[in-house]
């Protein structure tokens with residue numbers, strides 16, 4: 009028989025082993041406790057990284073009292089976190105910006121209120137905020153940036169235009185956003201994408217190569233002569249409108265539609281040689297600045313009367329065109345904002361949703377664009 013050897017630890021070793029066991033047990037307990045705390049913070053919407061820093065900065069109780077807060081989460085994730093700004097972070101509305109916390113720190117140090125900082129962050133990109141936060145504290149933040157579509161990057165232009173014109177903030181923001189603080193035809197924004205809601209005027213232009221995506225010929229009798237072209241989506245809407253109008257005894261016809269950049273150039277040259285520069289300046293859009301180049305604009309006529317504004321079709325259009333996605337584009341009372349004199353015959357396809365809104369609120373495409381489309 010073999011003798012079973014029993015392992016007998018000597019006393020001191022036995023003691024060390026027990027101590028190690030206690031330490032290990034404590035570590036496990038501590039780890040479980042730590043995981044539990046992290047879990048609690050994560051449950052509130054904090055990331056693991058933020059939760060870890062919250063614990064290490066001993067701010068757990070503070071966070072638990074505040075609850076979910078995206079700006080605080082960003083602060084505890086950031087190397088720019090500053091303890092003295094903790095209360096500010098909790099009250100500033102979060103934006104998904106890369107340099108959010110360093111920008112907030114800078115804006116706090118310039119003396120802006122939490123509400124103003126929230127406004128500043130909301131109205132610009134990360135880059136816009138970086139540039140803005142480098143300047144000394146400015147006035148009128150609330151005045152301009154309580155307007156939903158005001159842009160941080162235009163701050164100087166707003167102030168300049170307000171000083172120059174004495175207009176109220178809403179007008180200032182609208183006009184500057186639309187480029188109307190610039191002279192007509194100067195520094196216009198080049199519009200590249202075709203869309204039924206696109207804006208083209210004396211500040212938003214098309215280049216020589218621009219063509220509508222869906223250009224097709226308009227069949228007779230919808231157009232007054234052969235060979236006219238327009239955007240297919242606008243033609244289809246017109247045909248529907250034409251047929252419904254016809255059923256009610258109204259005769260519509262398209263007198264002019266798509267004009268290329270070169271077509272418009274020829275028109276300008278012709279009018280210039282006939283009537284001179286000042287006439288052209290007043291009444292004719294320069295090439296690139298005419299809505300007709302979008303293929304979405306129609307000059308509409310009546311089959312009954314030569315002067316459209318005197319026809320019953322004119323009244324019918326004012327009441328009904330929006331139901332087909334068309335708006336009366338250049339009205340007398342809106343000349344200042346559209347930049348074009350009144351044209352009773354000029355209709356623009358924008359789609360039903362936008363046309364309905366514009367009809368109901370009696371605004372221009374410019375105003376709709378500034379408020380809802382220009383991001």
Ligand SMILES: [Zn+2]
Nearest residue numbers: 305306307354
């Ligand atoms: Zn026209």
